[in-house]
Amino acid sequence: MSELLRIENLSIDIQGADSRKSLIKGLNLSVDDLQTVALVGGSGGGKTTVGLAILQLLAPAMKISEGNIFFSGKNLFECSQKQMQEIRGNDISMVFQEPLSAFNPVFRIGSQIAEVLQIHTDLNRKQIKNRVLELLDLSEVSDPKRVASYYPHQLSGGLRQRAMIAQAIAANPKLVIADEPTSNLDVTIQARILALFKKIRKELNISMLLITHDLGVVKFLADRVFILNEGRVIESGATNTIFENPKESFTKKLMELI
Amino acid sequence: MIKKGLSPFQMAMATFRKNRLAIACVGILAVLYGSAIFAGFLSPYSYDNENREFSYCPPMKVHVIDSDRKLTRPYVNQMNLSFDKFHKRIYTEDKTKSFPIHFFIKGDSYKVIGLVPSTRHFFGVKVPGRLHLWGADSRGRDLLSRLLWGARISLSIGLIGVSISFFFGLLIGGISGYYGGKIDNLIMRMCEMIMMIPGFYLMLALRAAVPTEFNSLQVYIAIIVIFSFIGWASLARVIRGMAISLKQREYVLAAKALGVSDIKIITTHILPHTISYSIVAVMLSIPGYIMGESALSFLGLGIQDPYASWGNLLSEAMGIIQIKFSPWILLPGFFIFLTIICFNIIGDALRDALDPTLKSEGQS
Numbered sequence: 260m261s262e263l264l265r266i267e268n269l270s271i272d273i274q275g276a277d278s279r280k281s282l283i284k285g286l287n288l289s290v291d292d293l294q295t296v297a298l299v300g301g302s303g304g305g306k307t308t309v310g311l312a313i314l315q316l317l318a319p320a321m322k323i324s325e326g327n328i329f330f331s332g333k334n335l336f337e338c339s340q341k342q343m344q345e346i347r348g349n350d351i352s353m354v355f356q357e358p359l360s361a362f363n364p365v366f367r368i369g370s371q372i373a374e375v376l377q378i379h380t381d382l383n384r385k386q387i388k389n390r391v392l393e394l395l396d397l398s399e400v401s402d403p404k405r406v407a408s409y410y411p412h413q414l415s416g417g418l419r420q421r422a423m424i425a426q427a428i429a430a431n432p433k434l435v436i437a438d439e440p441t442s443n444l445d446v447t448i449q450a451r452i453l454a455l456f457k458k459i460r461k462e463l464n465i466s467m468l469l470i471t472h473d474l475g476v477v478k479f480l481a482d483r484v485f486i487l488n489e490g491r492v493i494e495s496g497a498t499n500t501i502f503e504n505p506k507e508s509f510t511k512k513l514m515e516l517i
Numbered sequence: 518m519i520k521k522g523l524s525p526f527q528m529a530m531a532t533f534r535k536n537r538l539a540i541a542c543v544g545i546l547a548v549l550y551g552s553a554i555f556a557g558f559l560s561p562y563s564y565d566n567e568n569r570e571f572s573y574c575p576p577m578k579v580h581v582i583d584s585d586r587k588l589t590r591p592y593v594n595q596m597n598l599s600f601d602k603f604h605k606r607i608y609t610e611d612k613t614k615s616f617p618i619h620f621f622i623k624g625d626s627y628k629v630i631g632l633v634p635s636t637r638h639f640f641g642v643k644v645p646g647r648l649h650l651w652g653a654d655s656r657g658r659d660l661l662s663r664l665l666w667g668a669r670i671s672l673s674i675g676l677i678g679v680s681i682s683f684f685f686g687l688l689i690g691g692i693s694g695y696y697g698g699k700i701d702n703l704i705m706r707m708c709e710m711i712m713m714i715p716g717f718y719l720m721l722a723l724r725a726a727v728p729t730e731f732n733s734l735q736v737y738i739a740i741i742v743i744f745s746f747i748g749w750a751s752l753a754r755v756i757r758g759m760a761i762s763l764k765q766r767e768y769v770l771a772a773k774a775l776g777v778s779d780i781k782i783i784t785t786h787i788l789p790h791t792i793s794y795s796i797v798a799v800m801l802s803i804p805g806y807i808m809g810e811s812a813l814s815f816l817g818l819g820i821q822d823p824y825a826s827w828g829n830l831l832s833e834a835m836g837i838i839q840i841k842f843s844p845w846i847l848l849p850g851f852f853i854f855l856t857i858i859c860f861n862i863i864g865d866a867l868r869d870a871l872d873p874t875l876k877s878e879g880q881s
Contacts, residue, residue: 316773348776361771365524365789374785375775410524426775 262329263466264290264313264434269326271308271317282308284490285326290434295460295467297477297498299513300487306470307356309487310436313468314351315343331433349379352427356439358419362411369407372426379430394425397462399455417448424455428463435460438470453479474513478502486510529793532870539866542859549856553668557627560662561641561648565823566625570598571657573606573843574649584612592617593648605842616646652845654833658823664849667825672856674741674826675806679799681745686752687795691783693753694760705757708750716747720809723747724818733824740819744806752798759791793871800864804857811853827853 271283282305290296300306311317313328315335328335330351338346355361362371369391376387395403398421411419420440427435437456441449453476460467469481477484477498484501486494488509494501505511533539552559574596583589595614599607622641629635642648651661693704711719723743731739763769764787772786807827813819814828822829830849834840840847 311770314774316770344776344778346776347774353771353774355767355771355774357767360767363768363772363786363789366785374772374777378776378778378781430776 261292262289263292263294263331264288264468265329266309266313267327267329269309269312269328270324271305271312272322272324274320274322281324282321282490283312286487286490286492288485288492288495290466290468292433293460293464293466294482295469295480296483296485297469297471297481298485298487299471299474299477302472304487305490306472306487307438310353310438310468310470313436314347314353316347348375348432349430350432351434351436352430352432354420354423354427354435354437354440356442358416358423359411361423362419364411366410367407368409368411368414368422372407372422372429375426375429390429391425394429395422397428397459398422398425399451399458400425416444417452420444420448420452421455424452424459428459428465431463432465434466434468436468436470439472440469441476442471442473449476456480472513474502474516486513526792529867529870533866536866536869539863542862542866545855546859546863549668549852550672552665553672554630556665556669557629557635558637559639560659560665561624561638561650562659562662563625563627564658564663564666564825566658566662568647568653568657571596571647571649571653572598572655573839573846574598574608574647574653574657575843576652576845577649578610579618579650580615583615590617593642593646595646616642616648618642618648651848652843654830654846655839660830660845660848663825663830664827664852667827667830667849668852670737670820670824671807671810671827671853674737674744674810675803675860678741678744678748678806679803681741682748683752683795683799685745686749687756687788687791688783689749690753690756691760691788691791694757695764695779695783695787697761701757705754708754711747711750712754717809717812719747720744720813721818724813733821736820740810740813744809748802748806752795752802755794755798756788756791759794760787763787763790796871797864797868800860800867803860807853807856807860 266286266288269283269286270281273280273282286309288296288298288309298306298309308317308321312321312323313330313335315338317323323336330346335343335346362368369388372391372394373387376382376390380387380390382390391407392403395406400406400418400421406414406418406422411422414422424440440456441452444452456467457480459465467480469477471477481498484495484498485492486501486507486509488507494505494507494510501510502514505514557563577593577596579591579593581588581591583592592615595611595616596608597611599609601607618640619642620640621637622643623636624638624641626634626636640648647659649659649661651659651664653659654663689704693701720743723746724740727736727739727743760783769782769786772782777786810819810826811828811831814826815832817829817832820826820829827849830846831853834846834850
């Protein structure tokens with residue numbers, strides 16, 4: 260199995276008005292082809308920041324002080340703005356925590372999924388329309404045609420998350436970064452969305468970087484786990500190993516919460 | 518189950534439709550713009566058809582009962598001009614000579630919507646008769662005809678001017694707010710330079726810079742360009758502020774994460790959210806353009822005789838003598854007033870419909 264994503268010694272600082280606080284301190288992480296890797300940590304620990312750093316979409320106050328991120332052997336920090344735009348959505352895409360705010364409230368779901376296809380594919384209008392319905396169907400939306408014509412606020416939380424997943428996989432990315440994809444859903448829907456992730460990852464040969472605080476989700480989806488605490492990876496390894504034999508007290512604490 | 522979604526715009530339009538006053542204003546504007554488009558057909562004469570013997574002729578009476586007290590087709594009588602001892606013009610109806618009003622009559626040539634040449638007019642009288650339903654001006658040109666022809670210029674200048682300055686205002690404001698930093702600083706200082714100079718004097722100065730040998734069409738375009746040049750700045754400032762707040766929304770980040778380009782994010786994810794503000798601002802700023810053109814033309818700096826605009830028609834009403842003895846030449850002023858009131862009422866109603874948080878006090 261070859262390596263798809265490698266984060267080397269990544270450090271990120273938050274630049275305040277007159278102070279600099281370091282958020283991530285020398286993070287190392289790798290995702291192999293077709294593998295799902297979980298990045299687990301407490302809230303406010305900078306997990307989302309790592310996800311955004313991969314796409315180079317950090318807020319202006321966040322500064323990468325050192326480190327490199329390689330994707331398919333290419334150093335992302337050496338890519339131009341234009342090359343990054345090509346990579347985003349096409350090679351790496353992201354599923355956000357709160358789909359209600361991640362969708363533009365004034366456009367219909369269908370047209371927002373179509374937007375990704377317009378940018379990254381050469382399909383014509385009609386093909387795009389069909390592809391949108393296909394994608395929604397793939398995301399196990401029961402009535403794709405109707406859902407595509409709805410505005411984000413008209414859908415239930417579960418449906419919105421499915422639509423978000425359809426949008427993320429629209430351009431056949433190699434890597435999907437899922438940032439707390441189920442935290443805002445109730446337990447029954449959570450289970451279904453996780454099952455959907457499992458199915459999609461298999462059907463489309465997608466690798467995943469799962470960012471979460473919920474070890475229950477990790478146990479269900481991830482092949483490898485990286486535990487992040489205070490800006491450092493304190494423990495990593497295959498999911499089974501970690502669950503059977505956690506070494507660090509922080510990991511143990513997290514496991515008690517399941 | 519949820520119904521098929523109404524777009525936010527459709528919901529706003531439903532609210533707007535309940536405002537009867539605003540709907541009435543839309544109707545009035547539709548009539549005004551409609552008659553401006555078909556000015557050539559609706560007006561009995563061309564804008565420059567003059568007859569000095571009808572100088573300041575008062576509005577003619579249309580009769581439907583003839584001298585034998587029988588109902589006939591509408592007609593007007595011949596107007597005879599005489600002077601009293603103070604050289605004041607006195608027009609008297611000559612009951613013996615009458616001219617019936619014909620519909621779809623042949624007259625001055627014009628082009629339908631500027632394309633198809635035609636000589637048919639909706640109504641008129643046969644020569645040698647003359648028809649001045651709303652009176653005539655100093656050179657005996659029909660005021661109704663000139664009002665209709667003038668409406669073309671006065672009403673279109675607002676729409677075209679506003680579209681150009683809003684296009685630039687939105688785009689420049691969006692770019693400024695989205696990128697921030699140096700670009701923002703530069704653009705905003707530029708806006709302030711333009712806004713710093715009092716609008717009317719800037720307008721006069723720019724007008725003076727336009728070559729005098731320009732023909733009327735070129736002057737018309739020059740005026741639009743001048744207005745647009747002044748108008749975009751204030752809008753750009755507001756849009757920039759909105760863009761700064763909108764760019765921090767998560768869907769903008771999500772769009773970036775999907776590889777959407779900057780310019781597309783500005784046009785599809787930021788500017789559409791300023792639309793409720795923009796539509797209202799458009800409606801409320803059109804009167805400014807109409808007033809601006811009227812003011813320029815009133816001062817003789819805008820559209821030149823023989824071409825008509827409501828402003829230069831009104832410039833005939835500068836003296837007390839004219840206003841006192843031929844008050845009908847104030848009619849263009851009434852139409853300017855009517856148009857502006859309509860745009861303002863529609864603007865207010867749209868604001869109430871599009872943005873409930875801005876709803877003005879005391880309205881239900």
